[in-house]
Amino acid sequence: MDQGYIRSGDREMDRDTLNARVAKAAGGFRELGVGPDDAVCLLLRNDFAFFEASMGATMAGAYAVPINWHGTAEEVGYILDDCDARALVIHADLLPGVASAVPEGCAVLVVPTPVEVMEAYRIAAEEALVPADRTDWNAWLESRSPMTSEPLTTRGNMIYTSGTTGNPKGVRREPVTAEQLEKQYQTFTHVFGVSVDPSIRTVVTGPMYHSAPNAYGLFAARCCGLVVLQPRFDAEELLALIEKERLTHIHMVPTMFVRLLKLPEDVRNRYDLSSLRFVVHAAAPCPPDVKRRMIEWWGPVINEYYGGTETGAVFFHTSEEALRKPGTVGRPVPGAEVRVVDDNKQPLGPNEIGEIYMRANSWPDFTYNKNPEKRAEAGLDHLITCGDVGYLDDEGFLFLCDRKKDMVISGGVNIYPAEIEAVLIGMPGIKDCAVFGIPDEEFGESLSAHVELAESSITESDVRSYVAGHLARFKVPKEIVFARDLPREDSGKIFKRKLRAPYWEEAGRQI
Numbered sequence: 001m002d003q004g005y006i007r008s009g010d011r012e013m014d015r016d017t018l019n020a021r022v023a024k025a026a027g028g029f030r031e032l033g034v035g036p037d038d039a040v041c042l043l044l045r046n047d048f049a050f051f052e053a054s055m056g057a058t059m060a061g062a063y064a065v066p067i068n069w070h071g072t073a074e075e076v077g078y079i080l081d082d083c084d085a086r087a088l089v090i091h092a093d094l095l096p097g098v099a100s101a102v103p104e105g106c107a108v109l110v111v112p113t114p115v116e117v118m119e120a121y122r123i124a125a126e127e128a129l130v131p132a133d134r135t136d137w138n139a140w141l142e143s144r145s146p147m148t149s150e151p152l153t154t155r156g157n158m159i160y161t162s163g164t165t166g167n168p169k170g171v172r173r174e175p176v177t178a179e180q181l182e183k184q185y186q187t188f189t190h191v192f193g194v195s196v197d198p199s200i201r202t203v204v205t206g207p208m209y210h211s212a213p214n215a216y217g218l219f220a221a222r223c224c225g226l227v228v229l230q231p232r233f234d235a236e237e238l239l240a241l242i243e244k245e246r247l248t249h250i251h252m253v254p255t256m257f258v259r260l261l262k263l264p265e266d267v268r269n270r271y272d273l274s275s276l277r278f279v280v281h282a283a284a285p286c287p288p289d290v291k292r293r294m295i296e297w298w299g300p301v302i303n304e305y306y307g308g309t310e311t312g313a314v315f316f317h318t319s320e321e322a323l324r325k326p327g328t329v330g331r332p333v334p335g336a337e338v339r340v341v342d343d344n345k346q347p348l349g350p351n352e353i354g355e356i357y358m359r360a361n362s363w364p365d366f367t368y369n370k371n372p373e374k375r376a377e378a379g380l381d382h383l384i385t386c387g388d389v390g391y392l393d394d395e396g397f398l399f400l401c402d403r404k405k406d407m408v409i410s411g412g413v414n415i416y417p418a419e420i421e422a423v424l425i426g427m428p429g430i431k432d433c434a435v436f437g438i439p440d441e442e443f444g445e446s447l448s449a450h451v452e453l454a455e456s457s458i459t460e461s462d463v464r465s466y467v468a469g470h471l472a473r474f475k476v477p478k479e480i481v482f483a484r485d486l487p488r489e490d491s492g493k494i495f496k497r498k499l500r501a502p503y504w505e506e507a508g509r510q511i
Contacts, residue, residue: 008048010116022056026146028144034057043069044090065083083369111137153175156176174364174366180363180364184363190333191303197224201249203245206253242275243273246275250276250280254284254285285400302319312363315331340390340391351392356388357380408445424463433486449481
């Protein structure tokens with residue numbers, strides 16, 4: 001195919017250059033002793049180095065492990081330890097915050113923070129430089145010998161997904177076979193709309209430490225004519241990029257739709273969006289009204305898929321189907337298996353609500369890293385549940401009703417309340433608490449914490465500051481409610497459903 005390019009700000013890298021640097025990264029990782037079953041961690045924004053390090057680790061036969069760079073040293077350190085990281089590739093400005101958590105024996109390779117990222121996140125120039133006593137990624141890469149042999153195995157990225165016990169779990173897949181690679185290509189072409197086509201021009205708008213932007217960005221870099229990296233999502237900037245770069249394909253989350261629709265009408269009408277051919281979204285519930293308004297504005301180019309880090313994309317639907325079946329997340333993709341079951345794991349019929357078990361046949365099986373018992377808990381035969389409850393209608397379209405587990409999806413980010421509750425319980429002056437998701441117009445869901453106090457002097461600010469000192473800021477509850485007594489079941493467990501139900505009933509949504 002014709003030469004492809006990745007563009008970020010004023011920088012550009014063609015595919016031949018990227019492939020050459022990937023081969024050097026693979027060779028360098030091998031020199032560090034990285035091999036099959038090892039892990040190379042990435043604490044990076046969307047940048048050329050993300051592609052180089054991720055694809056280089058894969059070429060070396062290892063797992064690339066993207067880490068949410070919003071995490072505290074405690075959170076990042078847990079993942080580095082859990083995956084036995086052999087190397088960490090990190091942007092310079094992020095290093096001071098987590099340096100103390102890097103385990104002994106893990107090589108640290110520091111990437112200068114690029115100008116466009118500095119501007120997007122207001123990073124000072126001195127913070128963007130590689131310290132003199134650290135290894136500069138670019139200098140290290142240039143001095144490596146490229147790997148020329150074929151990898152013994154091909155592994156995908158190991159994405160860490162949070163769990164109800166508070167600690168995230170690494171989704172560690174078996175090596176990918178040639179047959180599965182072909183099936184993955186077919187699935188990606190179906191749900192992403194992307195194929196080996198130099199006319200496709202796309203943008204990566206979401207952070208690639210998340211599983212969906214990660215898969216989309218890496219796949220697009222191998223196939224498309226142009227991949228633009230947006231360092232931080234900005235609604236009007238995206239419209240300007242679509243017009244300037246004549247973008248044809250985009251992967252998004254519903255929060256982006258909400259922010260786009262909030263732009264003044266004259267701003268929304270200012271840009272030429274006629275180049276768009278295929279826009280797909282996932283990762284969070286999308287209100288039917290938001291979907292309808294986006295289709296009215298951008299045309300019938302809006303598509304949606306549903307799945308999980310463990311399952312891959314399992315359901316898909318088009319604009320026409322969204323308008324005909326408001327609220328659906330689609331029908332199974334070719335080759336996918338789905339089962340809706342009752343509390344006894346028995347199959348249910350059409351329009352009967354139960355827990356959803358599913359799997360796409362394009363992905364190899366997985367275990368949770370060092371935690372196989374959790375994998376067994378989530379399985380039913382060879383199918384997996386993400387904890388969602390819903391039903392299949394008479395035509396096989398899936399509708400979600402609730403989550404059996406308490407996971408909150410806020411702006412496309414998975415958040416588990418148990419992790420936040422565990423921190424709050426440790427705060428002096430707090431007797432008990434319940435954290436759960438409530439409707440949020442912009443983010444789909446936000447966090448509410450109902451707190452039972454042991455002393456009355458604690459303020460909302462105190463609670464937020466305490467959580468922020470232990471967890472990433474996106475896990476700090478937006479709403480904090482103090483209560484004298486929290487409702488409890490006969491067992492003494494907090495009756496969270498009674499606290500949560502009024503919020504969702506007011507929003508007119510079933511829970």
